[in-house]
Amino acid sequence: MTADLASGLRFAAQPVVSVFVPGVPARVPEFADGDVVPVAVQAYSLERDDRYACVTEYDVVFDELPPLLHRYLTHCLRVACAAGETVVWLGFEGSFHFDQLLTEANAPQVYGVCAPGGEPVVTPDLRTLATPQWRLLVAAHRGLLGGGSWSGR
Template sequence: MTTRAFVSAFRDALTRLASPPADQMRYLTALGTADLLDELALEFDGYFVPLAGELRRRAPRCESLCRRLDGMLDSDTLGWRFDDLGSDEWSEIRSVAVEAVVAFDEAYGGARMDRFDDAVSWGSATRTLSLFTFWPRSAGGAVPAIRFAPQPDSVRTYELEDLESFYPEFVCFEYDLRFSELPDEVEDALGAYLSQAVGAGAVIAWFGYEGTFHFANILTRSGARDIYGVADASGAELRVNETRRSPAEWADVIESFAFRAFGARPGGGRYLKWGE
């Protein structure tokens, strides 16, 4: 695993510690760990220990918070069953993990524009913008036609199957817009593409980095960093240049779009702000 991929995987593990109990249970159930929480701690520890030195140099606040998490997860009084996720100890773990994710983003992503350029090129000459869209199930199973302008060199389309029926009232399609060179005014183009998707009938549409999509983590605060544009009937919002909006402000934006589209998390519960 490359250093960049390892650091990204560490953030994913940290994000899972920061996620609401329902999201944590869905993740662990999908892994097949039964009624056990151990994997959340094992994943975190497996990435944090090798990265501790780098974090101490590059993201000292994140490293300090992670050391605190490490101690909390080693507590003799901490429960390790699904029912224990509602305890004060696990609530405090999630709260500290949220702070650690924000500190990580500020150190690794918040001050850099090149993350977008790196992520859409994947080390190749082709730039790929991945557009994710939700449509009413009544629209049918055919891939909805979207007239993209400015026109990409090519468009690949995929139906993303919601096998666990997190969103039974919707169908989801991914459109990979491929370019040899991105449009000169890339933010204007992204805004146009989002508006064109909503204009074609999508309930909500967003651009996200490839490999970050998962039905159990749709438009959540913890996944906001991996989204660089979102739109619904109310309009579009963008965060291509990560310096223009803080991670917390962007998470608020993503949360507001999620609430308008879905009203609640899959399986129940409102889209709450952290700490509420």
């Protein structure tokens, strides 16, 4: 994993991994993985003004990012996908907007995705985020969100 992705995970100088899960998961994902234990996990409910859409954002906070970052990010996607039983993604701070959930335009702000029954996919570096292949991969996961109220936006 190149250092440039790690540099994008710093918010206010503290490393933060933001995991997005549509709806409210039945249980909080277990973000600890062996010796890798976050300093804190903060949950935020992101809601629109209508009653149909909610996304839970988990900010997984560290003093130092895990040395095997790609492996840890894969773990985050796997446990969040299992807890939410839906498509989940990793996004940079400030990337969330209901009208841009997993769109091609928003793909450069999404650095990992996972769908139920699938394997997590994490970008190897920031350059990959600008490729047509990455935009298509992210948009394909949007199509897997199902019939939620955001599917036609």
